[in-house]
Amino acid sequence: MKQLIWIALFAGACAHAKHTEGAAPSPAADQKAPAAQSTRIASAARPVGTSPKSIFEPGAIEKIQSRLNTRGYSIKENGQLDDATRDALIKFQRGEKLAATGMPDAETLRRLKVDPDSIMRKGSTTAR
Numbered sequence: 001m002k003q004l005i006w007i008a009l010f011a012g013a014c015a016h017a018k019h020t021e022g023a024a025p026s027p028a029a030d031q032k033a034p035a036a037q038s039t040r041i042a043s044a045a046r047p048v049g050t051s052p053k054s055i056f057e058p059g060a061i062e063k064i065q066s067r068l069n070t071r072g073y074s075i076k077e078n079g080q081l082d083d084a085t086r087d088a089l090i091k092f093q094r095g096e097k098l099a100a101t102g103m104p105d106a107e108t109l110r111r112l113k114v115d116p117d118s119i120m121r122k123g124s125t126t127a128r
Contacts, residue, residue, distance in 0.1 A: 056104075060119035061085070064104050067112040068092060 065077040065085055073088035086102035093100040096111050106116040 057119050057121055067114055
């Protein structure tokens with residue numbers, strides 16, 4: 001059931017990748033992106049109907065934010081999967097050589113020392 005939730009989370013990202021396949025590579029594709037450039041994924045790539053409240057247990061986002069703060073990413077622990085949290089997740093994921101999605105997937109959580117099973121909502125409606 002948890003795998004279905006993760007599949008739903010990243011279905012939108014996969015759909016985005018299909019639309020960009022075959023596109024001509026950017027001349028600067030080999031170069032590192034400037035630090036000032038926004039690194040968040042487009043909101044269109046996020047799956048419809050999957051909000052953090054429907055997927056995670058109460059307090060899960062605060063736990064993720066706390067772990068990010070202990071790793072040096074200064075973000076507000078407000079329990080919201082907001083832009084600052086997604087940006088911190090992207091930076092963390094890049095540092096860990098993970099897919100930089102800005103979403104707290106199972107491997108990102110493991111590397112943050114958060115047990116994915118402990119923060120996933122049991123019987124989530126997104127898994128049906």
